[in-house]
Amino acid sequence: MQAGTIWLLVCAALVLFMTPGLAFFYGGLVKAKSVVSMMMLSFGALGLIAVLWIIYGYNMGVLSGDGFWGSVVANPFSDLGVDSLTGTDALAGVAFGGTFAIITTALISGAVADRARFGPWLLFAGVWATLSYFPVQGWVWAVGDDGLTGWIGKFGFGDTSTIDWAGGTAVHINAGAAALALALVLGKRVSGFSKEDATKPHNIPLVLIGAAILWFGWFGFNTGAATDDGLGSLIFLNTVGAPAAGILGFILIERIRGGKATAVGAASGVVAGLVAITPACANLDPIWAIVLGFVAGAACAFAIELKYKLGYDDSLDVVGLHLVAGVIGCVYLGFLAQDTGLFFSGNADQLLTQIVPALTVMVYSFVVAYVVGVIIDKTIGFRVTEEDEVAGIDLGLHGGTAYALD
Numbered sequence: 001m002q003a004g005t006i007w008l009l010v011c012a013a014l015v016l017f018m019t020p021g022l023a024f025f026y027g028g029l030v031k032a033k034s035v036v037s038m039m040m041l042s043f044g045a046l047g048l049i050a051v052l053w054i055i056y057g058y059n060m061g062v063l064s065g066d067g068f069w070g071s072v073v074a075n076p077f078s079d080l081g082v083d084s085l086t087g088t089d090a091l092a093g094v095a096f097g098g099t100f101a102i103i104t105t106a107l108i109s110g111a112v113a114d115r116a117r118f119g120p121w122l123l124f125a126g127v128w129a130t131l132s133y134f135p136v137q138g139w140v141w142a143v144g145d146d147g148l149t150g151w152i153g154k155f156g157f158g159d160t161s162t163i164d165w166a167g168g169t170a171v172h173i174n175a176g177a178a179a180l181a182l183a184l185v186l187g188k189r190v191s192g193f194s195k196e197d198a199t200k201p202h203n204i205p206l207v208l209i210g211a212a213i214l215w216f217g218w219f220g221f222n223t224g225a226a227t228d229d230g231l232g233s234l235i236f237l238n239t240v241g242a243p244a245a246g247i248l249g250f251i252l253i254e255r256i257r258g259g260k261a262t263a264v265g266a267a268s269g270v271v272a273g274l275v276a277i278t279p280a281c282a283n284l285d286p287i288w289a290i291v292l293g294f295v296a297g298a299a300c301a302f303a304i305e306l307k308y309k310l311g312y313d314d315s316l317d318v319v320g321l322h323l324v325a326g327v328i329g330c331v332y333l334g335f336l337a338q339d340t341g342l343f344f345s346g347n348a349d350q351l352l353t354q355i356v357p358a359l360t361v362m363v364y365s366f367v368v369a370y371v372v373g374v375i376i377d378k379t380i381g382f383r384v385t386e387e388d389e390v391a392g393i394d395l396g397l398h399g400g401t402a403y404a405l406d
Contacts (some may be wrong), residue, residue, distance in 0.1 A: 001089075004227060008092040014220025015099035019046050019106050021217060025210025025267070026110050027402075029316050032202040033392020034114045035402040041109035044118060045125050049105050052126060053098040053134075055081050060130075061097070061138030065149030072151055074138060076130075096224050100137065104171045105129050108369070110316030111179035112186050112382075114199070115389050118397055120382045124372055128178060132368045133170070136361055140170045152357040158349035160340050162357050165235070166222045168279025168330040169361045176323025177362045178369035179314060185373035186382055188313040190389050195308045204263050211267035215243055218274050222281045235281040239274070242281075242293030246273020249297025257301075265301065268321060272300040275325035276332070283337045292332050296325045323362070330358045 023042035027035045049057075056076035064070040079085075082094050105125050109116070140162070142150040148161075152169065155162050164170065189199075201207055222239045226232035250269030251261035276296035277289055284292065304320030307313065314320065334351025335342045342351050376382050383389070388396040395401060 005089045005092045008096050008224055011220035011224030012092070012096040012099050014217045015096070015103065015224070016046075016217075018099075018103050018214055018217035018221065019043075021210050021213025022103065022106055023210070024206050025214060025271075026113065026316055028203040028206030028208075028210060029110075029201045029264070030113050031199050031392060032403060033394055033401065035202065036394040036398050036400060037116075037118065038109070038113050040118060040398060041116065041121055042106040044122050045106040045109065046102050048122055048126055049102045049129050050098055052129060053101045054094070057101055057129065057134040058082055058094050058097060060134040061142050061150075063138050063142040063144075063149045065142070065144050065146070065154070068151075071142075071149060071154060072139065073135065074142075076134075097137065097141075100167065100171060100221075101129060101133055104133050104167070104175050107171075107175040107318060107322055108179045108182060110318040111183040111314045113315035114189055114393070115186055115315075115383050117382060117384055120376050120380055123380075124182070124369075124376055124382075127372045128369055131372070132178065132365045133174060136174055136365070137167075137170045139361075140164050140167070140357075152361075155357060156349070156353045158347065160350045160353045162353055163283050163333045163337055163340075163350070164279040164330065164357070165282040166225070166278045168275075168326045169357050172275045172278060172322040172326030173330070173358055173361050174365045176319050176321075176326055177365040179318035180312060180323065181366045181369035182373050183312050183314045183319070185370060185377055186313075188311075189315065190386050193308075193313050195305075201264055207264055207267050211270045215270055215274060218243075218278075222278065226282070231282055234286070237286050238277050238281045238284060238289035241286055241290045242277035242296070243270045243273030245290045245293030246270055246276070246297035246300075249273075249294040249299075250301045251297075253298050253301035268300065268304070268317070269297040271321050272296045272325045275322055276329035278326070279329045280333050280337070283333060285338065288336045292329065292336075295332070296328050299328060300324055327358055327362075330354045 023039040027039040030038045059078050060074050060076045063074050085091050139150040139152040152162050223232050223235045247266045247269040251265050254265040255261045273293035276292050300321050303324040304317040334354040340350040384393050
């Protein structure tokens with residue numbers, strides 16, 4: 001087995017580990033009587049999306065690049081699963097891509113914590129992944145004999161092309177926009193939405209453990225596709241610096257606004273920095289990666305407060321962290337990408353190139369998620385009963401609690 005294949009498989013394992021890490025992160029943030037349900041949303045996505053990816057999801061991203069539609073859609077059943085790749089090292093890439101599909105879908109669940117039923121969530125996850133994630137990741141990363149074949153990968157003004165190394169558009173903007181749509185569909189929690197009455201995290205150490213696992217797994221997330229030692233080293237260092245600066249940016253704003261730097265704020269700063277550096281990790285000098293992480297952390301500290309002013313109940317701040325930091329990371333490249341950013345090239349081609357795909361994916365994912373969510377809600381119902389929501393939904397939905405104290 002070649003060294004590159006071995007490394008890609010290791011990175012796939014790291015990224016797969018991120019989904020249990022996300023379950024810990026989200027699980028610690030909710031109330032004690034809903035933690036099992038919250039974690040099951042991540043594990044349910046892991047089970048379902050992995051299977052769908054192997055059966056047809058991977059094929060949906062294999063774009064020919066011929067003409068407009070050849071850069072947008074592919075036949076999901078062009079092959080029976082991925083059988084034609086059996087015995088080749090291409091299966092390592094299939095596995096790596098599948099772990100991205102899993103974590104992206106699982107991210108959305110944080111927006112509907114404490115009130116989503118498990119069965120409807122799985123239905124939503126499968127349909128949304130099919131209609132949004134599977135094709136969008138092909139738009140960004142599909143590769144043919146002559147290079148990138150997806151429309152986003154090929155898109156660009158002047159001599160530039162879209163920069164999205166590991167998923168600012170396909171992962172974070174995609175999931176963040178879907179989270180906003182689903183939060184609007186399900187509506188506000190019965191209690192605990194206002195800033196004064198917000199549900200306090202029931203287990204802060206669990207949140208920090210989850211954030212640590214996410215950061216650890218993110219090194220696989222960002223470096224898996226690097227084939228050059230120098231590039232891989234740059235990506236790795238940027239994946240250290242940006243989230244570290246994200247902590248500082250987030251807790252600084254907390255300290256200024258509320259007088260205290262919190263542990264949950266530090267964990268959120270890690271996530272903000274990681275999200276922002278995801279599209280940019282291969283195209284920024286380390287000092288500018290630090291600046292990006294700090295800016296993203298500070299901006300997200302402000303952004304997560306917007307839900308109280310705008311009235312959407314994004315329970316665990318998927319919009320405020322993933323959508324906002326994802327947009328910041330993509331647009332920041334328009335200014336400071338090595339060689340092509342506005343500050344280096346003197347023209348706005350890269351900036352315009354970054355904005356168009358970000359906006360397109362945001363609108364597309366929001367519409368898909370909203371329509372699918374409304375259909376599910378109006379047919380089989382998406383929310384738990386008000387009684388179960390107030391009492392805690394673990395026993396009613398999953399027959400057990402996180403903490404058996406008697």
